[in-house]
Amino acid sequence: MTKKPLYGDATSQAASRNHGGWINQLDRARKSGPFLDAHPMDSMGMSTKAVHAGTHDDPRTGAVGTPIYQASTFILQEETYGSIEEGFGRDRFIYTRYGNPSQWAVQEKLATLEGAESAIVFSSGMAAITAAVMALVDKGAHVVAASDLYGGTYNLFNQEFPSLGMSATLVDSYDLEAIEAAIQPNTQILYFEVITNPVLKVVDLPALVDIAKRHNLRLIVDSTFAPPPVMKPLELGVDLVVHSASKYLNGHSDLIAGVVCGPRKLVDMIWPRLLNYGGSLDPHACFLLERGLKTLDIRMKAHEASATALAEFLETHPAVEKVLYPMLPSHPDHARAKELMKMGTGNVTFFVKGGDQAALALMDHLKLPKQATSLGGIESLISLPFNSSQATMTARQRADIGIYPGCVRLSVGIEDAKDLIADFDQALNAISTMKGAA
Secondary structure: OOOOOOOOOHHHOHHHHHOOHHHHOOOOOOOOOOOOOOOOOOOOOHHHHHHHOOOOOOOOOOOOOOOOOOOOEOOOOOOOOOOOOOOOHHHOOOEOOOOOHHHHHHHHHHHHHHOOOEEEEEOOHHHHHHHHHHHOOOOOOEEEEEOOOOHHHHHHHHHHHHHOOOEEEEEOOOOHHHHHHOOOOOEEEEEEEOEOOOOOOEOOHHHHHHHHHHOOOEEEEEOOOOOOOOOOHHHHOOOEEEEEOOOOOOOOOOOOOEEEEEOHHHHHHHHHHHHHHOOEOOHHHHHHHHHHHOOHHHHHHHHHHHHHHHHHHHHHOOOEEEEEOOOOOOOOOHHHHHHHOOOOOOEEEEEEOOHHHHHHHHHHHOOOOEEOOOOOOOOOEEEOHHHOOOOOOOHHHHHHOOOOOOEEEEEOOOOOHHHHHHHHHHHHHHHHHHHHHO
16 A cells, blocks of 8 residues: 655655655755645635635544644654755654644645745744844844834844844835945845834835845845735745734734745745744644634725725814825825735824824723724724834934824724724814813
8 A cells, every 4th residue: 555645845755765866856946835735726816815725624524624733743654754854854744843734724825825935934923033034144144124113123133133243224214225325245135114113104115126136135024014915025026025923914913923925945944943943833823823814805805994984084184183094195105005005904193183192182082992002903903102112212213213293003903984983083072172171
């Protein structure tokens, strides 16, 4: 009886190895994955991919949906012995820190949605970012990155890099000349966020790709604010895409996770950092992420509809100084957003008249949005950058990246737009009355 090969790269089975063919074939190529049994879905729509890619019905019971493989280790068979030594340990189930069927399933779904050859899930967005960056730099390396990065990434470049003998130059993501001028002989990667937090700049990805290619650099982008229904940076020539999967990808404010997507060659370089740093995503968390991803496309449509309606309303309210939402014609990057983004997101930033005290009062009068950090959940979340995400900055530093007094960061959920508008109307009217009485 012929034994069925294990999951993974079929070209690296034991029979080929025993004859020395796998080692000596100079024309061998990496295959996409590793996936359990990849579904050909290139021609399918986004919602179909979100529901079906990577999801595997239980072969033993017929249960619909990927089981939770809550196991730490796996039975070693003939094909698995020597797999790490011979260079394809990632294509075998050996130990859950190395890989697990629950991880492979959700990784296939994420890779399919991003249009990537491969993906790795991590226990947090910062675990994904750190592993991706460290995999592509050498001792003494230099990185050019955006000046208005997520705080954890900022700390990686400004606190961890110097202790490792590396450095970073942070540049305004709008200033292409300054970005190019910051490149040094030891620069190895460019690192930018597709849509910045909290002022929602839409970066010029094609221009960054061009700079990276001309200088033989890798370009990594954080696309947390622009999940696959909104934008696919790999299609534009980006090398690697990272996400905090805790946000839109999962969408339910009940999970911490991260992901890196890209070419198999580069993702294989990141996999050893997953092993070394220990950021493996638990199988049950993989189940939660896969469940959340199934509704990603329809959730993003609901986020966009409510966010657009609310942003248009806020722009007309006399208590609001300014609204930043890329889908509004008033946004400075509206033309670029229409070119690069397939749809809007749920993130709206606005400035209330009366400064930070008025913004604090507004949050106290709102009934639907939750006062909390993070974003991308089905419920609306609201926070003020001056006392949360950018609290460690001085007022001048915040102003340098466009955060002025009265700045409010809003992640619009999937609530009905009319209910959100009514809630913001009453709260804005309340603080206007307070200011008038004062």
